[in-house]
Amino acid sequence: MRDILPADKARRESVLSVIRERYRAHGFDEIETPALEEYSRLHAGIGGDNEKLAYNVLRRGLDADTIRDAADDQSALADLGLRYDLTVPLARFYASNRAQLPGVFRAIQIGPVWRAERPQKGRYRQFVQCDIDIIGDDSARAEAELMVASLDAVDALGLEGATVRINDRRVLDWMLDSFGFSAEERPGVLITIDKLDKIGPEGVATELRERGAAASAVDAFEGFLGRPQVLEDNPYGERQIRTALPEGVPDEIVGHLVGIGDAVAAGRSASDIPLVFDPFLVRGMGYYTGTIFELAHPSVGYSLGGGGRYDGMIGRFLGQQVAAVGFSLGFERLVDLVTAGADAQERAVVLVHDADVPVAELARHKASLIAGGARVRLERRPKNLKALLERSAADGYTSFAAVRAGATELELKPLS
Template identity: 60%
Template sequence: MASPITPPRGMRDFLPADKARREHALGVIRRSFSAHGFDEIETPVVEDIARLHSGLGGDNEKLAFSVLRRGLDGDDLAAAIDSGDILSLSDLGLRFDLTVPLARFYATHRAELPPVFRAIQIAPVWRAERPQKGRYRQFVQCDIDIIGEASQLAEVELITATAAALDALGLTDCTIRINDRRILNGLLEYCKFEESRWPQVLISIDKLDKIGTAGVVAELSADGADSAAVLGGILEHLEPHLADGGVALTVEAITGILPDGVDTDAVAALEGLAHSLDTLPPGVTLRFDPTLVRGMGYYTGTIFEIAHPGSGSSVGGGGRYDGMIGRFLGSEVPAAGFSIGFERVVDLIELPESGAAGSVALVYDQDVPLDRLLSVKSELIASGSRVRLEKRTKNLKALLERVEADGFGAFAFVTPQTTDAGSLELKPLG
């Protein structure tokens, strides 16, 4: 018995009906982002390996797929293994997100772009994940970014446009959890963690929803047990305040749950952000969550993440990453972005069946002249219909069920007596 032929693990095929529904959802997102003044760009699927492993991608750098250099031989492989420098075998890698390529894009084309650049990127990315429900090795991200705007206008526009896209998709009951890296840094300073350890501490806090407070403390206790204990006490204190995704975005609510001395400027900035976002769709709620980290190492200020009760993981996220583009240009450029996790969102929404109302299957007899068959088809296409030719079979019922499943809403028989599209008798399917 032949073994099943399937895609590589963590990657998927999409049948025509599924592909059409996905493209419908992507079209809704594109139109919504575009209506808010963003312009779509495209970048290559590969980037230089050094750029992908520059320390900006957090744990995702470990999941990057590398492309072997051309012309390698056994000696090269042996030398790389001996030296422990496997990355030297590669000069390119598949992108693991769309933010690192955007930073490179902006550095390349800055002179051709406006002072404040609003970008859309909707494209696949690749990560060597352990495949599981909602987590794939190839998946689509829907990103918007604003480069060159240092004020909170960037965050306001990003959150507004993303909320509008979710609303246009019909996704309700969303909570946008918001935090600021400066507040997180203040918490770590309060706990007296050495600054060199902050990245590792943040990685542990980012696992809070999976391993709990005890797990975070256990991970951090090996080095700096006193600091870990202080952090554990803070997390236990915060836990009841996070039941609804966090607390209201007000200075009183935020300072009421944080230790004294945490960055008050960042707290005031979050309250100002909330005042500017009081016209979001009714299905979107803003909440402050001081345990929100966002795993990427490039975030420098405000960070945000979308939670939905129908998903065990976030369905989107982003934040401000002012330091990234300066790595390529040698000068600081403010930047912020928001990404919708398309694969998770598309599983939560009801999508209409694609184009059935304007789709016609022409079931033709074998003796119909080809020129007449194609003429009838062309007439229908010119009138705005989607048309497929299907040869009449003995099992007509099965044929019609198949074309209906493929999204067609009507059919008509084409016989040698058919003269033009006007002589067809269109019959509904289903």
């Protein structure tokens, strides 16, 4: 968990304001959910490995004997927990407030989440997530709206050229079934397949055998990985999807993926579809039921966001199935990539005044600049003026003026 200094906070808020503005332009409405959720919801088996990283809150009034006797039963000790993502709270929010929401609900959620991560570079125990979700629409239009809005937000931040890698959990299930993997071993097989870009086909096959997966299924999968690759020559569409998969993939799934591409192309008003079909994209969350996707940018080797369809989650809280799909931007990673030139440059002035300048004069100068649209800070002139100006520039101020008693006009000078 980190303290955020003023300049960094201003930078973060600038990025957030761009994301909010673009998402609202695409018809999404912002909501807010509590930091705490009930323990039973956070540990309902739908949060994947994140459930293991949840911060739990002890029940009030527990005595030492109760804590000792229930040491191995977290549910007996805790009744609340800090949210580890924004998707589980959204499902609860929708189930609780459905009567007051439109039939197809487009939500923005931006806020901190907490996970008990091991401290390491790029892994924070408190971090901000930026999510958009569409609830109540099971068509390809929903995925396309999420992708177009997210690509638009990234473009507005000066990160043009992003693409979306896309797959479908139903494709993965069908493909593993066609190779001969049993339903019981698929979760472990998917964990290994998710390492394909790190350990390669040979490493995946070796690890699958070490896991004790069916030998014939591993052989079939290894043979498929070794086939000639021609995807580079195919734009996103039916041909690319079918070429990337074994023969016989269900037409319904292919049609849904193709429909997403057509809608994204129309929404982007471009002939090139910024999508890439990846048959081995897995994403670890267990609640995904259909399409899954990740945001990629050529400047970095890691994803800048992702999401997928989770049609089964809301039904856990509501008692009936409701279609849902979401996209989460990796805000902490985006902030690091956005260049200083992309930040909104405000007019920010430091008024450096002598000790004998009357307070009323300082107030008058400050009020005049604020009325003209500037941000103004008052600073008493120190012995080391250079250090003060360097610190002010680091804090985002763009100019300064020396204020002396009786001055009627100020001369603004740039800080750079």
